[in-house]
Amino acid sequence: MSDARAFAAQALERIVRGGVSLRDAFAQFAPRLHDARDRALLSALLHDGARWWLRYDAAVGRLMDQPLRTREPALHALIVLGLVQIEVMGLPDYAAVAGSVDATRTLRRPKFAGLVNAVLRRWLRERDEIGAKLDADPMTACAHPRWLLDTLAADWPRDVEAILAANNAQAPLTLRANRRRTTRDALIARLAEGGCEAAAHAWLPDAIVLAQSTDVTRLPGYADGEFSVQDGAAQLAPQLLDLASGQRVLDACAAPGGKSAHILECADVELTALDRDPERVAAMRDTFSRLGVKPRVAVGDAGAPKAWSNGRRYDRILVDAPCTATGVLRRQPDIRLHRRGGDVAPVVAEQTRILDALWPLVEPGGRLVYATCSILRAENAAQIAAFLARHPDAAPLADFASEFGRPDGHGRQNLPGDGGMDGFFYAVLDKRA
Ligand SMILES: C[S@@+](CC[C@H](N)C(=O)[O-])C[C@H]1O[C@@H](n2cnc3c(N)ncnc32)[C@H](O)[C@@H]1O
Incomplete structure (x- = not known):
């Protein structure tokens, strides 16, 4: 799992500083992880890390006098991801801290293990105080860039809070049944046999909403072209x-x-x-x-x-x-x-x-x-x-x-x-x- 964290740190650094898309960054690092659970962790770290970067990057700025942002960007991303694991992903504190410390070895930066440990532990001591400061600025409160906050406030003044909350939530996984190959009911039954709980959308004729996110390419019917992934x-x-x-x-x-x-x-x-x-x-x-x-x-x-x-x-x-x-x-x-x-x-x-x-x-x-x-x-x-x-x-x-x-x-x-x-x-x- 420490490999997943180290790869996530390197990939996130490329997304943030290199302008690489999350999809491409994941595609670059995922093949190096042989366990499906590690790949799932990498995906979760990249999604939550990108989603919350603007908040926890600023948090690291408050935790360290000289953040590693430019000197050691992957280590900086590793620390940001440590905070994201604690605050967003709900991992136990000890697992997030120990996993991040271990990842310094995969990154070939073992001499920074103590620093990563110290910064994450400082967060655990000071999270309320620093969190309150982050909450005082809308950009770091909800991790959206300033230009977008301003545009949304101008376009949707009554809805802006709901939009920000939705942007920070997990999206459901929705499929589209291929009418040429199956019926929606037959596909729902086939998915259920494969252990995947799914329900027909209330008013869209081809849409199926899955109860849980999953690797769709492994679901029954995917290779046979019975469905596609497509939001409603x-x-x-x-x-x-x-x-x-x-x-x-x-x-x-x-x-x-x-x-x-x-x-x-x-x-x-x-x-x-x-x-x-x-x-x-x-x-x-x-x-x-x-x-x-x-x-x-x-x-x-x-x-x-x-x-x-x-x-x-x-x-x-x-x-x-x-x-x-x-x-x-x-x-x-x-x-x-x-x-x-x-x-x-x-x-x-x-x-x-x-x-x-x-x-x-x-x-x-x-x-x-x-x-x-x-x-x-x-x-x-x-x-x-x-x-x-x-x-x-x-x-x-x-x-x-x-x-x-x-x-x-x-x-x-x-x-x-x-x-x-x-x-x-x-x-x-x-x-x-
Ligand atoms: C929103 S995506 C389309 C998604 C697609 N309709 C679907 O449902 O899968 C927009 C697409 O427009 C293409 N595009 C952008 N500018 C274009 C142009 N001037 N002429 C044709 N395609 C263009 C992009 O390459 C991109 O694939």
């Missing part, structure tokens, strides 16, 4: 597209293919799955072959259709736009460490460019569904209001998916944790015939 909020696209057999459909930002696959599981449409990122397109092809669906796949820029389209229009276009991903912080806690306030305006401009380039490709009488996993109004309600002002031939659908989130401008916004789901926005735009 992302499972609305087919119903909002109002699909019918034979339609020409474009999924313009398709990789890694979750919504494209869902569309083809639901309807016999002629689907083009487009994305600009070749690596993500390769992952998308794997997803399609596991699930047994066969869209046309294209690599290209949705904002420059001449390069990949033959000029024919589409009955339906889904724009699951690149966004700040501020609605999925509970699942991807590294986003709060990597995203900057200055990222918002360029992302909004890119969404605008894609929307304006694709709207002419919608058949009159057809429909464009706009989606983001953001909770920032600039990317959602304000983006759509500006689009409607530029395109008088677009008519927003007023009433849709009343179970989902709340109305906001001409769309619906789910805030993180609402209905147990991620933060997500949808707008449905019909083109006047």
Whole structure:
């Protein structure tokens, strides 16, 4: 287990200082751990460590006169993780301290064992006093960056506390049953036989909510393509597209293919799955072959259709736009460490460019569904209001998916944790015939 802690410290240091994604950092270190429990511990340490970094990094700043942040960054991360194990993960104090001290040997820094021990024990003595100081500043109280706190307070003044709490909680694991391969009830029964407790979602037709998080690739039915992992909020696209057999459909930002696959599981449409990122397109092809669906796949820029389209229009276009991903912080806690306030305006401009380039490709009488996993109004309600002002031939659908989130401008916004789901926005735009 001390190896897991040492690898977690090295991986977290890369996430925080090197800008590496949590997913990539985990993929780099997990293969070195041969026991599944060690890999589970590594994953938990990285998720909780990234989620709570801004609080416990500041705590170490108060515990040490000269923190090791720049001199010995992996040791610094090891100490932060020690605090996270004590305060967030609920490990017994002695286990967190002894495990962290042991990990100094795996990191080949045994001479720091005494220092790590002393700092963690000082925390145990002074946690109330230092904790109160951390609680006095909203940034260290809830471990969110200042720019995001300010933006959320401006966009969602009444909901900001609930959003922060949801971002700091564990997200449930939700699956999507593949209608082409099984039924939801049959899959729930198969999972139960394999010892996995699962229940049908209350109103989403394909969604299954698991009682406990698990390695889904080991669940019965995974290799047979009977299900995918997909939050409930992302499972609305087919119903909002109002699909019918034979339609020409474009999924313009398709990789890694979750919504494209869902569309083809639901309807016999002629689907083009487009994305600009070749690596993500390769992952998308794997997803399609596991699930047994066969869209046309294209690599290209949705904002420059001449390069990949033959000029024919589409009955339906889904724009699951690149966004700040501020609605999925509970699942991807590294986003709060990597995203900057200055990222918002360029992302909004890119969404605008894609929307304006694709709207002419919608058949009159057809429909464009706009989606983001953001909770920032600039990317959602304000983006759509500006689009409607530029395109008088677009008519927003007023009433849709009343179970989902709340109305906001001409769309619906789910805030993180609402209905147990991620933060997500949808707008449905019909083109006047
Ligand atoms: C939110 S993700 C899409 C998730 C996907 N729809 C799913 O359900 O699995 C956004 C995608 O947009 C792609 N993207 C960003 N800018 C793009 C552009 N200009 N043209 C096409 N794809 C783009 C990214 O590579 C990324 O894969």
